[in-house]
Each structure stands twice: as structure tokens, then as C-alpha cells.
Amino acid sequence: MKKDLSVERDFYKKIVRVTKLIVNDCQLNAALLEFIDTEFLANEFMELRSIDRRVGWIFLIINLKNKSINDLDWGLICNLHNVNLNEEFYRDVEGLGIVKENINSCYYSIGGRTGWESLYDLLNRFYLYLVYNIKYNNSNNIMQIKDYQHLLIETRNSYTPRLNGDKKYNEIYKTILNNFPLNSKKEHITQVEYKTINGTKKINFNTNTVNKFIKSLLIEFLSTFTKADDITRKDLRILLYYFVESMHKEIPQKYEEFNENIFKIQYRFYKNLGKELKEYQVLCSDRRLKELLVAFYRYLTRMVKEKYGLDIFTLRFIQVINLKSFYKFYENGFQFVYHNKLEVPPIGYKFCILPSIQTLNNSNSDNDKLMTVNLELINGRYKEDVKEFIWYADGYTRNLVGYLYKLEEFLEMKVTYDELNNNVVKIFSNSREEFEDDFILEYRSQIELDCTTNGHLKGTLKIIRKFLKYYKKKYNVCKRVLDILNLKGLGKFEGGKPIKDKDCISIYEEFEKLEGQIYNGRLYTIVFEIFLCSNLRIGEILNLKYDCLDRDTSTIKYFSKIGKGKLVKKKINKQIIILLEEAIDLTKPHAKGNDLVSKYIFTEPYCAIHKTNKRIDFYDYFKSIVENIKEKLEIKDYTPYNIRHTFINNVFNEGIKNGLSLLKMAAITGNSYKTCRIHYLDRNAVELYVETLAKVTITDVDILGNILIHDENKYSKVVKGELGKCNKEHCVFDMAECFLCNHFFTFINRIPAFEKRILSINTEIENSSNQIQIEELITEKKLVAKYLSEMIKLSQEKGRNN
Template sequence: MDKIKSILENNNNDYEISRLLYSFIDTKAKDSNFTIKNNKHYNSAIKYLIKYFEYITIENFSMDIYLSIIEKISKNKSRDIKAILNKILPILLEYIVDNTNNKLSPNINELFEYKDTLKNYCNNFLIGTPSIRKSIALEIYSSKGDKEIRRLLDGFICKEFTAPTNLNFDTVKGVEEYLYTLKGLVNLIGSYKITDITWRNYCNLIQKVYFSVTFCNIKSSNRGKFKSLLPELFKYIINNTKFNDLKNIQELNKFQDYLYVQERTKPSSNSNYDQFIFQEVYTNFPISSSPSQLHLFEYSYKSKGNIVNSSTLVNLNTDNIFIKKILIEFINTFDKTQKSTATRIENRLFIYYFDESLGSLSKNMNCIENLTFETFKKQFQFYDNKDSQFSFSNVKMIDVLKKFYIFLLSYIETNKYNHKIFINTAINVKVLSSSNFNTMFKEGFKFIIHSPFEIPPSEDKLCIVENKSSNARATKLNSIRLDFSEIYDLNFRNDLKIFLWNKNYNYIGSMYSDFYIIKDFLNLKYEYDIQNSNITPIVRTNETFSEDFMLTYMCSIVSNYNKSKTISNTFSPVKSFVNYYKDKYKFNTLLNDYLICKQTKPSGSDGGMSIDDFNKIAEEFKKDKNTTKNGELLFIILYLCTKTKLRIGDILSLRRNCIVYIDKRNYYGTIEHYTKTEEEKVETQIPLECIESIQRAINLTEDYAKNAINKEHSKYIFITPSTYQINLDKYTIHSLSSYFYRKFYEVLNSLNLEKKYRIYDIRHMRKNEIIKAASKADKDIHEILDMIGGTIQTNLNNYINSKDIEFYVEVFTGTVISNVNVNGEVTLNQNTSLSTNVLGSCKQSACNHNDYQNTDLLKKYPFYKCLQCKDFVTTPEKIYIFEHYIEEIKTFKKNTLNYEESTICEILLQLLGVFYQKQLFMLNRNKEV
């Protein structure tokens, strides 16, 4: 110590500095815990330390000088001495500020305040650039912020220097970049006061850090650490300030998690977002927001095979408690497995403007009952105007509005609120989901449910919504658009409205087709009258529809359509309409002949799809069966098409509770379902393997149905999630209908088959194969119809091969004639009778059967007994008369409720059928000859 004292005396050291240095060295020499003194380079290090303090007085011993000493130490060529000095200096600093006699010195007070930070500067000075570290300390020292901010910055820097993870750099360059970042951070916050630590300032800083080109002169390559340091600094300030009772600090403390949300990446160059949209809507940190107006939405998505957890802040832009609550409920239905749902600009814009869209109504918006049809109309108009202002996406804000009200309808139902948003209208989930809703709503269409028991609406623009009480098949229309203003003549317009309204439609799709067919008919009449206004008819009549016009209409339809079935379907509603108003229009019923399509006789079917072609198609479906869930479901649908008599629409509309009975012993089961032609459910027996396939499909889609957001579709079996999910646990589901159709035609294109098939050809093929097998097995018509499904007439027109004449006659008459015998005959001789009737002749000179015609029905068909008489004779030329009476009696039988009349009709049809069969046999033999 004497040697040390001698050095101090001979050096140009201030007395107070010399005293403190000597006292420090002496004290540490006696301290057994001060192990540095045992280092062989210790004495050399002390000499350097004394030298570095030369010419320094206690008055000018400042932070700047202290940092200069650190810089000198860093330049020492001896690594060992440098290491010792870096350990001694911070201890010496603390000793000086604690033991000096000149504690009133401003510099000493400054050093005392920042001694912890300065100690760490020295402790971690072995690598890095000393001037950078020095400038950080000076940045704090010279900052214009209040004392609290400087203290907190000092503490934060100290924490950062002592955090091992922050100092674990592989290169000197890494440390330097880190220090430059700290310097920028201090430079940025150093001018703040504690009251400036607010959410809005934080948002402003975040946006600058991420998107400002010249922000704090920090290179873009160095901003990564800055982005992570900024939330850490704010968190440190919030948790360590003495002024934690300040409103701005309390607000930030409540929403600390928001600080760590990563800002969104810069939007693409073609997004065309203006500054307002970018700073208030697109960003996670809206500059004008408060954290209480934001909602944190967390989601996960796949990226390069990995699950990425992320989050976004959505700007609710309102302080209304109820509006915030209902918007958050809506946001939480967003897809949590896709990156884009909560970040899509149309969703964020919709939510941002929601409060404003309500106008003055928002002030009193405090419960679900405040959301009504009137608010929907007000918001629709508002968002439609906003959509005209912005063009960022193909999806519009009014589309999001519809999704919001769809959510509301579900929310009201789930929570059992006694509130109807769309009261006195027929708007529901399906209507809001329809693609043409926006157009119809803008054009002022009224959404109603058709009821023939109510007065027709006065409005001309109507959207007729399917009644929920109908069978509501999955493949049916949910609503139709009827614009009566498209009918030129006002009187015709009202007449058609009354006609359609008073007709009882089981399916609104039929009303839709009737409307457009009759509309064209009436508009043609309007144009016809204008074109012929200057022509004076030879014979004046008061008929609305003249024979010339009816002929004109018939020619226009026949020329436009080449299929007799299409022509017949077009004529049918027009015929109903003109006969409904036959008195008002003075309609001559003879003109109905112009509305009858002369169809050719059924020529039989070629069997639809060939078995070979079907097997090829089935093989393609089978390839996907074991690879995807949808692949297996589509295969099951195809399987049911071939193994049951159900139509494709019936299959796609099967409900999850359709299985009502299973008889494993007899290998069959019973299902209940809706059909194309029935309003109520019907029961159908199907093979046990089909029951098992349906059960398999139910199991495959159980998760979809259970977690479906749109519960309306969850009752069906053949469903699939949308291409995007509502969130991790919930699905938006759709019918597999479009998927099946698309798959079917994709397979057809890939196979390049000779024939162009439709899905319905599978049903055609199945019926034809069953009919062939049943005919060989001597099945009667009723057994066959039970196997193939459908009515006699439908199968006769579309499916049955009529080469088997007896089978064809049974199908045509709807009766079994195989066990019916008659004694009359069919002959080619035209001169066999002395007495005749409309169907044939009698071999006797007089006929006494008229004595037995004791009922009105028998008087109408006086040949009842003649057909059973051995003297009755007819010819093949009379076949068209037999056809006429068969059709007429079939219709009468269908409409009568009288058991006796029905029985007589059945006998008549059997008798007529037997002679009709003989006529066909004779005509065929003549053709062969």
C-alpha cells in the first residue's frame, strides 16, 4: 500500500480523488471476499486505474468522464489487465459516490442516480464499441424527458445489459447493432414525459417502426430487435413507474397483452389503401383508438407444414358496451384456422363503421331488441354507399352485413331471446344467403311467404320465400324473384298476381316457372294487339284471346322448343290461366286445342346408361373412396343411386334421423324421406347394405353436423364444410350436391365415353335392368312399380321398354290384365255387324245391354257389358278410340272418391286393356307380314 500511496502522491490527482482511490484500494486489500487482488496482474491494473484518474477532480467527475475511462480501459492492450479493470471500475464508482465528502456536487448526484446502469456498461464492455455505449448513457443523461422517464430508461437499459439472452451474441457486429437499437430507443423515448406513455403514442411508434423509411435513422435490417424492445420498454415502464395511479398507465397496464401483438405486414402495392384506412383499419395499432375499443382475435394457420399461432387487433371503434359485446360475439365466429378471416379488409371496415352505420340509433343501442328490420335497412343503405366509396375487395361490406344478421338470427335462437328482427317479412338465413338478395333488396322487392288464404300483395316486386313448413328439400329453391312490373299490361299484371296467389303450390319453383311462362304469353298478347291495332277484323268478338292470337302463340312456342315434353310443360300453365279467367276473357274452350302438344306414343327406352359405362364411372369414384372423407361420401351417394329407387335429390336430402326400422333377419331397413312429388314424408324399404351405407355416411359427417354454425343444414347427412371454417371448433357447412355433380362430370370427361350421360341416366339404367329381370320373373306391374318407384305414367313415358306388349298394356292401363278373359274378338273384317257402337260392332241384330245401364257412370260408358259379350267385335283401326277411353277412365278413376265407381273403372280398364292388347298384336303381325 505504501507503493500505491507513493504513486498517488507523485501523480496529478485531485486530493479527494486520491483519498477515495487510496481508501478503496486499502479497503479491498483487507476484504477476504475481494478475490481479484490475488490476480498476478492486479497491481499493474491498479497502476493503470490511478493513471486514468489523473487530472480528474471530484467536481468534474461526471458521467462523460466515467465513460471516457471505460473507453480507455477498452483500448488497453493487455486482455488480462482489461478484464480486471472492467471488474474493479464499477465497484470503484459505487465506492466513490457513496463515500465522497462532496455529495452535493451535481455530477456526483447524477452518477449516484445512474450508478447501476454505469456499472453494467463496464461489466459488459469486453466486446462492442465503447463509443456506442458511452453515447447511450449520454443520451439518457442529456434527454429532455422528465426525471421519471430518465430513471425508467436507466433501469430498462440496466435490465437489458444484465439479461443474458440479450447479450449472447456471436459477433461484435451483433452487439453493435443491438447497442445502436438501444440508442435509438433512448433517443425516441427520452423526450417523453410519464404522461406521454399512452396507447396512442405506442400505436404511432409501432406504425413508424414498421413502415417509416427513415425512422430514427434505424436501418430496416436492425428494426427486428427494435420491434421486440419497444413493447418490453413499455411493459417495464408500466410495471416500474412510481406514478402507477395515472390514467394512461392504468389503461396500458390493463391491456399489456396488446403490446405484444405483432403488427401486420405492409399491404401489397395494389391494395390502394389510403392513409386513413391504413392507420385506422388495416393496422393492428390504430392511431386514434383506445385499447378498450379493440378486440384481440387469436387464430392458428398452417405455413409450410407447421402450425403458426398468431393474433390480430380488430378496431371496434365504439365505446358502446352493447355494440362492443355483440361485435365481439360476431368476430369470435370468424375462422380461427385461416390466416385471412379476421384480417380481411371488408370485415375490418364493416366492424369499424358499425357504430357509425347506426347513426343516431347507436346512442340508445343497449340490447338485442334494438336491432330490427329498420336498423338493417338503415345499415344496408350505409354500407352500400361505403362499398361505392371503397373498392378493395370483391366481397362487399353489405355481404358482411348479411353475415352479421345471419349470426344474429342464430344468436337470438341459441340464447332464446323473444325477438324477431325481420318481423312482417319473410327474410331468413336462406334468403340472406342467396346470391341475388343484394340486388332484390336494392330494387325494393318485398320478401313474403305465399299463402293462397291471404289477399295478394299490392306490391309488384316480390320475393317469394319457401315456407318452413314445406318439406324443404336440400336441393330445392329457397326463394324466387317475381317482378310483376315486367308485365306490360296493368290488367294482365293484376290478373296473373291473383291467379298465382290463389293457386296452392307445394313448391315455389313451380310458381316461378308458371310466372315466367304466363308472363311471356301475356306480353306477347300485348305486342300482338299493338301490331294489329290498325287491322279491322272481319268478325268482331269480345274475346280477349282470339283464335288468330292463340295460333300465333302456339307457333312461337313450337318454333322455340324442339322437345314435345318442353312444349307441353310450357302450354300447361297458360292453359290453366286462360281457363281460370274463361268467363272474364270470354275464352272459347275449343281454343284449348292450340295448347295441346301432339306427342308421339312412347317408343320405349334404350336403357339410359350402359352397364359397362357405369362400371367405369363407379371405378373412378372408388379411387377416392379410401383417400378422403368426401370421396367416400360421394361413393356412397353413387351406390345409393344404383341400389335404391330414390332420386338423386331424395338421396342428397336424406336427414340424419331418416332410418326408422332395421330388420337384419330379412336384410332390409325402412327409411323416411321427402320426395320430389310429395309434401309429407314417405317411408321406403331399402336393402340392409344400403342402410349400413347411410349409417356410415351419418358417422362420417357427425362432427360437421354437431359443430355447424348454420344449423339449417346440419339436419342433412350428405354435408361438407365450406372451404373455410368459422373457427377451430365450428363449421359453415354445405350440401354435397354440387360436389357430386362436379365429380360426376369430371369423371365423364376423363373417361371420354362415347355417349354423353347425365346423372339421371343412372336411375334410367337401374329401372330398365329391374324391368327386364322382373318381366322374366313374371312380376306384375304393381310389384315392378314398387321396386323401381314412380308412377305408371312417368315410367311409361321415360323408362319402360315397350317391346313386351302385355307388359306395356299393363303399364298403360295401370291394371293387371294377365288373368282377364274376354269372349269378343278383334278382326280385320270391316263388315261384321248389323249393330254398332263407338268401340266396335255386335254380331246380333239388336243389343239389349242398354237395359243394364242403371248408373250415371254406366250411361256414360254404355259399352261396359258389350266388352264382356261374346258377340262384341272390333278392329285394329279402332285402337285410337280405345286409347282415348283408357286415358279418360284412368283420369276419372283417379279423381273419384266413390268406391263403386272406382271398381267399375277398374273393370272397364281391364276389359279395354285386353282388347287393346289384341289390337297391338294384330297390328304388329301385319307389320311383320
């Protein structure tokens, strides 16, 4: 359908006529007519303009009718970008001698908004037309347009003034939330270009300051926002506008003048402003301004360190400001402290212990995390004591803090108990004892019901016992009370849970598969390989630093779990060296920006405002792999600790095949054979342990005697060096070979004695040169080993049943 271009010609004539009629300043009138001719005649009326474009022309003429060409400056264009166009339209459109029905129809359907945008565009184009026209660019105000012509950008306002909206909202919109802020100076404005799906766009920010240092710093901060959704945020504009005002006249003129006090002043300012703007519905959340301020200080501390080598803040402040949970603790009145037993504890009852060199000198994989102590809920009579206990008690502070809630429950129960028994007269009570038997017995009964595992119960009792021992004199804690809280029977273990061979292959294949799908996937595979092929614990691996490796001596230095905070050296094989070197090559490029973890090998980039890299989370990664392939696995609930079980189990399996001694295998694993049996070796592979200990095979050995759970007194005849008893008065064997007799009885409490006898036989064999004696000793050892194997199985069965 052919466009009726006559409408365009008619509109041009009407606009020219109206301009001549209502624009009073002769020079501006002439300039506008020339501009109209340029815009309309350039395409020889080959294009039909839209209705909203026509509305834009009408707005332009209306708003310039009482202006002169000398009025055209930055202030005027900002005013016109913020004029209440609705009022202007209804007041002035009646005087126009044009057909306004079509315009009204368009205006009502689009709310006039696109007409406004046409006005903004025409204003910008008119200013640029003037500055490049020699007839007009000789006046100061027109010449100055060159200084800010880059700011005359296309505008598609994200925030529209509300027609009947709150005055505060519209004030914020006009002075801050648009590209031409009301009452601003051109020197206040900085422009940022950002990428969009369709290319690039520009946005103007009102910094509301002519302070060159602050403005340049804010411009650098803006450059860190690369996404369109971030750079166009309302709260970012608001932060910059109030930045200088938020300092309360303590305005730095150089980096070194920034300090923690200025941050506190600004934080309070933006906290209050955020609440106010939320009430006016300018912001959806009162947290955003505070978050952006913290982001600025995180940027500032990092930038001046990297760019200028300056430490303008204390290490403590830098750590605090970079905490992910900063807002939670800062606003709730927590103090941030370093733990030092040579100093007094914090004054208050809420504090966070920051990671430091002291807390990092161990093999715990959580040693770079915050420790939070909140004693507010503890009864007043115990608050100071608990604080002192946490601060000064021996042992690993993180464990104390981790079980602090159990100590809190214990003391709360004590206060409740005292209140309920306030009027009870106790005949045999020792009033000097703070914690009496009756309460301790009641507490022990309660936690045995509450704790679902022996490990949980043991951890709870350990911190209570530690607390009571610490204040043994003050609370007059007697041995009887500690006996009630004894740990007897809670430390029993039934061996480890090595990963089955087929399961191990499936897990490793999943690690390799994810290398091609997940960034840094190879790094996690390296940790798995080192863990599986060495006796290093997972915490020891994750705490390896870039300077840990000495290639010349094939050793590493690291913090061992049992090293008491001191570095130890260990020989490693060539394969581990290759893996560590590969890990270093992978992570070295991003090893910066976070002083706490930048020295460690196993880190990865972290895209967050508060830090740029972090320690890898091998625990979650491994658990997700097991979850992904659990349908393939024989055992569905492996944890990273089972990898260590697997290594140690493999050492003993291969050691037996190659005739290695128990001592040599223990040296390879880094643990005594007893520790391996209790914690790591396959709980179902009893024969493996016994055969390793005895250096014989027992699959072809049968025993005729009896093994009982309890030592029965009716068998009074002790035989074989108290290894067992006999139910016959006279021996039926001429040579008293009790292990071959069906009248021999032994008991599971003799397990240590049988282990000792095997070691004794091993020594006798080594020291003997008599072949006949050696053969007899080997025969006896096989029988003893078989008995020991069956005794351990029976003991494990008893433990499971209990």
C-alpha cells in the same frame, strides 16, 4: 470475415451522448440511459446491430426528447406509433453529432420502414422495462402499463401511411388500421391471436367503444376468423371501429334488443361508408363491409340460438340473412315473403318466395331453394294479373315461377302485336276477346321455331294455357284459342334409357373409388345404391328426414311425387334399412346450424359464411362421374334419372325369368305397366314389354300378315274383332285363323286393341280348365304378341322419323 464490433461501441457512445444532450426531462433521461445500457451492455457488444436498428434508436431519442416520464401512457405510445416519421427524420437528424451517411443510405433504400419497426419494438420494450423497474413503477401512468402490457405487441404494419397520400386514407390508417390506433383508449382495444405458417401472431383491434356488451360480442365474432388472411383484413378492422357509430344511438344492451331495424340502419351506414372508402382507395371493393356486417348477423342469429336458446329475430329474417344471394336481392329492392294462398300477394312487383314448411312438403330436390319473381318488365296492363296468377293458381308454384319468363315473353309479344296492328280493322274480330286467333296462331308458330324439344314446347304451352284458363272470364278466352295451344302429340315418349350392365359396373366402381378421395363420398354412393335398388325417385330419397325410418315395421315415411304433399308409408327391404342407418350415422354429427335442411339425412358440411351445411348435390356428382369415365362407357350421356330406368328395367327382366305377373312387377316398381313402358323400360326392348304382358316368349314366332302405318280404306273387310282387315272376299282358311294368313292387314293405331286382346286371353286362360282350349289360346296369344311387338317397333320408327 470478422465483424468490426468497434462500430457498435462507437454507436452506443454516440446514442448515450445524444440522449444526455437532447432529452430534457431528467427522470426520463435517466430511465432512457439505463434502458440503453441494458440493451447494449447485455450482450457485451458481441453482436453488431443492423443499420435499421440504429435508425430505430435515433427515432426513439428524437421522439422522446421533449417528453417527461409522466407523459408515457397509452395515448403517447399510440401517437408515436403513428407519427409522421419521414418529417421527423429530416427535421431532426441534422442536429445529431453522428455520421449519418450510412443511415441515410439505409433509409432511402428501405423507405425508412424497417427503422420505424425498430422504433415500435424499442418503444414497447422501453414501456415494459419501466413497468418492471421499481424506480419508476410507482407513478400512476407507469402502473397502468400493466393493464395493457399484453397489447404491446410486435408490429409489422401491413398498411403504411402514404408519404404524400390522401388525408382520409392516412386518418383511417392511424385511427383504425394498426395495432396502436390514434386517439383510442386502452379499453377500446381487443387483441386476437391467430395462427401463421411460422407459429402464432397477435393483432389489436380498435372497437372504439367501452360498451362491455357490444365489445364482448365483437370479440366473440372475431373468434370465428381463424385464417391469417381473414383476421388481418382492413375491412374487418373498419367494421369493428364503426360498429357502435353505425347503430345511430340504437345501441343494444342485451341480445334481445337487436332487431331487423338496427340491421337496416347499419347496412345503409356501411353501404355508404364502403363507397366513400373505395373512393379514397382504402378499400378495393365497397361490398366488403356489407358482407362482414351480414356475416356478423349470421353469426349472431346462430350463436344466440345454439348458446342461449333465444330466437331474437323472426324466422323470415334468419332465412333472408342466410341466403347466399342475399345482397343481390336485398339491394335490388326485393321483398322476402312466404307463399300463402290465404293471404294477399305482396304489394310490389319484385319478391322472393322463401322456403317454408308448405314448400318443403314434396319430393322436389330443389324445394329448399329460393323462388324469385320479378314482374317489373311485364307491361303495366298485365302486371297485377300475373302476380295474382303466380300467387293463387293451382299447381306447383315452383313450376309456375320456373316458366314465368315464357309467360313474360308471351305477354310482351301480345303488346307488340297490338301496337303493330293498332290501325288494322278486323272484319270478323270479336273485340271482347283479349287474345284473338290471329295472335295466338302467330305465337304458336313462333314458339315452335324457338323450342328445340317437345318437352320445352310442352312446358311453354302449359303455362300459357294455364294462364288463359285462369282468366278465362276476364279475357273472354274461347275454346278455339285453347285448341290452337293444344298439347297433342307433345306427350309421347319412347321408353327409358336403362344403364347398360357394363356401364353400371364402371359407374359404381367410380363411386367407390371417390369414397377414398372426396369427403362424404360414401354418402353419395349410398344414394346411388338406394336409387338402384328401390323404386324411390331421386327427389324422394334426398327428401328423407332423420325420423323417416321405422325399424320395427321396416317402413319409411316420405313425401312421394304423387302424394299431393302428404307423407306416405312404404315397406322397404333390409338392405335399404342398413344403407339409411349408415347415412344417418354419417350426417347426424353436422345436422345443425341450418334449420331448413338440418332435418334431412342427405346433407353435408358447407364451409360458408351464410350456412354450415347443405343438401348434397347428387345431380352434379353423378354427372361428373359420367364425365370422368365416359371413355369407358357405351353410352356417354347418362343422367341420374337413368338409374330409375335401370331399376325398373331390371325388375321386368328378372320378373319374366321368375314368372311374375305383370301386376306383381308393376307393384314392385310402383308404376303401372303402361307407365313403365312409356317412360322407363328400354326403348329398344319391345319384346321384353310384350313378353311380360303376354307371359309368353315370342322369339320362335313368325307372322305372315302385314302391318301398315295408316288405316287404308280400300281394305273394307274387318276381321278378328276389329284387330285388322282382310283383302280377300272369301276366307282361305276354314277356321278363319287370320293371324296365320298372309292376307291379314293391321295398322299401328290398333296397338291398344292388341294389348287389350292379350289381357283378355290371359283372363280366359285363367278361367279355363280345358287343356285343348288353353293350348289354342296360348298359340293365339303368341301370334297376337308377335304382331304387337312389330307394331310397336314400327310406331317408334315413325315417331323418330317425325
